Amino acid sequence: MSEGKKMTSSRRHHLKSLMLQIAAGWLEQEKKDIEEAKANHMAENCPAPDLSGDQAALMELCKKIYSAIDKIDEERYDAEAKVTKADKEIEDLKLKVVELAGVKKPALKKVRMSADAMLQALLGGKHKVTMDLRANLKQVKKEVKEENVEAGDWRKNIEDKADRKKMFETS
Numbered sequence: 001m002s003e004g005k006k007m008t009s010s011r012r013h014h015l016k017s018l019m020l021q022i023a024a025g026w027l028e029q030e031k032k033d034i035e036e037a038k039a040n041h042m043a044e045n046c047p048a049p050d051l052s053g054d055q056a057a058l059m060e061l062c063k064k065i066y067s068a069i070d071k072i073d074e075e076r077y078d079a080e081a082k083v084t085k086a087d088k089e090i091e092d093l094k095l096k097v098v099e100l101a102g103v104k105k106p107a108l109k110k111v112r113m114s115a116d117a118m119l120q121a122l123l124g125g126k127h128k129v130t131m132d133l134r135a136n137l138k139q140v141k142k143e144v145k146e147e148n149v150e151a152g153d154w155r156k157n158i159e160d161k162a163d164r165k166k167m168f169e170t171s
Contacts, residue, residue, distance in 0.1 A: 049065075
């Protein structure tokens with residue numbers, strides 16, 4: 001069928017009904033096969049009990065059946081334990097796969113929203129919170145340091161330093 005031509009709805013409906021009929025036939029055949037396999041298994045593994053005989057023979061037969069049931073229950077319990085253990089391992093492995101793959105972070109979109117609008121979106125319309133950060137700041141007054149450095153005679157300063165130098169030289 002080429003890409004340009006489309007199937008008519010009546011043809012599509014007819015093909016769909018044919019597929020459903022074939023699938024229904026397969027399901028019926030599968031049910032028959034399962035029932036037949038079940039009957040074969042029961043005939044092979046569970047022969048009809050011989051109920052002729054005295055009470056002691058029947059009691060012995062009951063004990064055999066009870067022991068067989070007990071053995072089968074143990075096998076069933078063991079099989080269930082294996083299945084639950086395998087299920088736990090599968091779940092753990094699935095979690096490990098998810099952890100190894102990591103969580104992909106979606107690309108973030110730029111949103112222009114004021115702080116007040118953001119808080120209102122987070123807290124809901126009931127709460128009225130204003131986010132005027134400048135109002136919460138303390139007012140700090142700048143202290144202006146005024147150093148009165150008088151411009152003295154620089155020669156005098158040099159002479160004072162020369163006196164200090166003499167102190168170190170004499171000692």
